[in-house]
Amino acid sequence: MERQMRFFACFLGLAMAAGSALGRSLVEIKDSQELRICVAGSSADYYRTNGEDFARYLGVQAKTVTLSQWDQQFHNAQGVTVQGDRYEAAPLATGKCDLYPNDLHITEWRKQKMTLVPYFTTRNVVVARPEMRSVLRAEVDLAGRTASVQAGTAYEGWIQGFNAGAGEHSPIVIENAPTAKSMQAVAQRRADFTVIAAESAFHWVRNDLENLDMLFPVGEAISTGWGISFDASDLEHAIQRYFIDSRRMGSNLDLSWRRKYGVSLMEYQLFSASFDDGGKWHRVWMAWGIPGGAAIAGVLLAMLFWATQLRREAARHKLTLKALQQSHDQLTGEAYRRKAVSDLLLELQHANTLAAFARTVLHELARHLPMGQALLVRVNEARAMQAVAHYAGSGASAEQTLSELPTTASMIERCIATGESVLIEAPGTDYLRIQSGLGHCAPSAIYLMPVKHAGCVVAAIELAVTESIRSEHRQLLVDMEPIIAVGIQRFVREEADVALDLTQQDKKVSA
Incomplete structure (x- = not known):
């Protein structure tokens, strides 16, 4: 009887395990209104962003878990990764995870653990210090060197394959560390090089051009995608649709790609076109298809082949330089805006009234924007406009400037009522004119920006500019808006407190 009970318990345990070893389908995900996302690695936040965007695409909530180790994605039921065995990865099989949006390199052994849905092609590249460019020119030069790579990644797998083949007699020394620490080891000369996907190389090299350089590609082009359960074919089709819809x-x-790598997905796809080995047919044709009497045709084909390769290399370098220049321009712009905001905060410390505060704001804006005239209008509790300060213009005061042109007031009222910025390009002579001691002229554009505090419009700024309003001008105004809003509210509260004190004093005197 005891043997029968043990047999039954064993059978029940196996049945329960088999019943749980089925990943969730899209139908089950939508029924639960929850997509279980599992991310891992040094780019986990980036993968989380993309996975949660996909959840919104499906119309469900995202529940994201960060795995403690990269290799955990491929564990079997015993918590071990066995590359040579076929099984469904335990986190997917048990329903703990529905999706790995972790840009997994699609290798044969990984395809034995899950369904991998491809969405872009990449290639591993060698990243080293700039001075190593003259030393490390090809794969053979890596033999005997020290590499730092993240454990369990396809990058480590490539190095292990190199050591088993070309590097058998002088293997690469592998030191395992997360990607960020591997880059740091290379930059600090504690490792000779690292191997990483080309799209990630853009990010790391761009942010440390002095210490890091992208040398050359290694291995073959490889597809990269997201991992799901074997049983979720409907989820696979949904991911494919999402990738297609995102290719714009x-x-x-x-x-998301641009924020992460400094190059957008669409731009990177142009770059990855250089990974295509479509030129191989030239070599095959030359080896087998050209008889001895067709030497001229062979030369022409060889020239065509190398011309194609040169064009690809030129396109690759052009895209790389463009991405680096865009990154440099972005960083320069951000530094300029931070300094402008810092200057504004410093100057506002000297303002002791609302009018002085508003004048300082307009003066600082004039230092950074192509501004001919400006007006700052406060919105009081009754939603009425009160002109607080002006910059240049024909009026002797801010109120006079506001009242001189009815069109100005109506546009400010529109800006306040909608809470949206207003841009009037080439307004012409009937709107307003920028005036100075040297004469006056029509502005290139009029820009009105609401200033919000806690979701409510507390002020509006009208700018008459001598050039077109560019994106960096708008971003500077966005960066300054919270400072202006908080300052205005502070002075308004102080004025209200002073008024209340005077009222109370008057009552005491009357009593």
Whole structure:
């Protein structure tokens, strides 16, 4: 009887394990209104952003878990990764994870653990210090060197394959560390090089051009994608649709790439076109298809082949330089805006009234924007406009400037009522004119910006500019808006407190 009970318990345990070893389908995900996302690695935050965007695409909530180790994605039921065995990865099989949006390199052994849905092609590249460019020119030069790579990644797998083949007699020394620490080890000369995907190399090299350089590609081009359960074919189709819909400039996935790598997904796909080995047919044709009497044709084909390769290399370098220049321009712009905001904060410390505060704001804006005239209007509790300060203009005061042109007041009222910025390009002579001691002229554009505090419009700024309003001008205004809003509210509260004190004193005197 005891043997029968043990047999039954064993059978029940196996049945329960088999029943749980089925990943969730899209139908089950939508029924639960929850997509279980598992991210890992040094880029976990980036993967989380993309996975959660996909959850919104499906119309469900995202529940994201960060795995403690990269290799955990491939564990079996015993918590071990066995590359040579076929099984479904335990986190997917048990339903703990529905999706790995972790840009997994699609290798044969990984395909034995899950369904991998491809969405872009990449290639591993060697990243080393700039002075190593003259020493490390090809794969053979890596033999005997020290490499720092993240454990369990395809980068480590490539090095292990190199050591088993070309580097058998002088293997690469592998030191395991997360990607960020591996880059740091290379930059600090504690490792000779690292191997990483080309798209990630853009990010790291761009942010440390003095200490890091992208040398050359290694291995073959490889597809990269997201991992799901074997049983979730409907989820696979949904991911494929998402990737197709995201292959456009300005999609969330496209913008996510730009924030992460400094190059958008669409731009990177142009870069990755150089990974295509379509030129191989030239070599095959030359080896087998050209008889001895067709030497001229062979020369022409060889020239065509090398011309194609040169064009690809030129395109690759052009895209790299463009990405680096865009990154440099962005960093320079951000530094300029931070300094402008810092200057504004410093100057506002000297303002002791609302009028002085507003004049300082307009004066600082004039230092950084192509501003001919400006007006700052406060919105009081009755939603009425009160002109507080002006910059240049024909009026002797801010109130006079506001009242001189009815069109100005109506546009400010519109800006306040909608809470949206207003841009009037080429307004012409009937609107207003920028005036100075040297004469006056029509502005290139009029820009009105609401100033919000806690979601309510507390002021508006009208700018008459001598050039077109560019994106960096708008971003500077956005950066300064919270400072202006908080300052205005502080002075308004102080004025209200002073008024209340005077009222109370008057009552005491009357009593």
